[in-house]
Amino acid sequence: MQKNIILIGMPGAGKSTIGVILAKRIGFHFIDTDLLIQAQEKLRLQQIIDIRGLENFRQVEEQVLLDLHTEHSVIATGGSVVYGKNGLKKLGESGVLIYIHVPLLLLQQRIADMGQRGLVMSKGQSFQDLYQERTPLYEKFADITIFSAEQNAEQVAAQIERKLISLGNALPSESHANRE
Template sequence: MKNIILIGMPATGKSTVGVILAKLLGYDFLDTDILISLEQKRTLSQIIAEAGYDRFIEIEGNIGKNIKHERTVIATGGSMVFSEDAMKNLSESGVVVWLDTPVSELEKRLTGSLADRGVATPAEMTFSEIYEMRAPLYQKYADIHILCSGATENVVTDLKDKLLREKLI
């Protein structure tokens, strides 16, 4: 049975939508950020601070390329799309969904610094610049693009309906 892989920016709701969608469909749920923290025995922000951006991207990619699950909703870290091997593995295991929220809404949801939240960014980039850098990759890998400007329940319903209607699961 196919997986559902959620990609998108930090704070777009991948984990929240993923948990609810998994429950509705009777799927398992997996959050790659949690896998990274467990494997590294540190928080994402600690990994980025101690190992650096490039090493974090490498660690995240290694996690993604080694996921071997079925019937699982997988919430990826926002920078997973930088690993071609990881995205190839994930894409082959199911349908990739880009949860896309307007940057202005994401900025309202984010509290504290991006580093404190464990957001991997090269140098000092604004959130808008990060979005502009990642959006083409999200678009490249996505089988489905869902705009997430409404309530979580509506996003989940829209996504579930689209997956079933298009016979993607």
């Protein structure tokens, strides 16, 4: 059975973009859990948070993760995935958890319109507070941490691919043929 590759990290870390590129490179499926939530709820993430509240959003997110049955997939998760212990545990059992670490200042530059982003933040909480709260959780749950500050999405995907191969994770054999 092929394992999944699960990308975790802060909003703006590039999980979805990197995930698509990585999936193409290694011949895996690509799944974005934020899109699954939006399709199921028929609302944008920010609308779910605004209408139903943070706690409901987190419950919906965790249930989507618990209901996800896939293999041979790159899964880009929402930044708040680390709050749903059961959902995250299930994901971890299905594959390797990779934390895409991006420094706070770079994330702040990338996220211009936080209000429409669907950020799971408490009222009055700053993005810096959120970063400081979540970073230890990502580090705790990650099997692999990728530092991506000075790289574009293609370079990060290549770095993840090399790391997985070096650790002996089963990838399709053609995936590591002169890709850079």
